[in-house]
Amino acid sequence: MIRKQLRRNIARATSLLLITLVAGISIATADDIADGKKAAFDRKKGNCLACHMIAGGSLPGNIGPPLVAMKARFPDKADLRAQIWDPTVANPNTIMPPFGKHRILSEKEIDLVTEFIHSL
DSSP states (O other): OHHHHHHHHHHHHHHHHHHHHHHTOOOOOHHHHHHHHHHHHOTTTTOGGGTOOOTTOSSOOSSSOOOOSHHHHOSSHHHHHHHHHOTTTTOTTOOSOOTTTTTSSOHHHHHHHHHHHHTO
């Protein structure tokens, strides 16, 4: 009985891993999300709190929308990353800085911030 359940769990995990690899989906780790939060809250890096209310942040701004229910707002994580990389593409009049285009954040930092924000 236990062996059968173990085999079933291994088969499910293997299937999930194969689907993830084939679809090109990345799985964020808790460390990635924590590192993304650190970059997002860093006043010299992402500084997302200057404009946005984010759970767990202190002294949030109110210029931008609150960052809540982000998976519902951005079901495709690539769209969220594009928004962080250069928000002027979607809204030329935005005051949000283009973190990627202006090299405010590295590509890795943008990936980490995206993982954190998407987890909200």
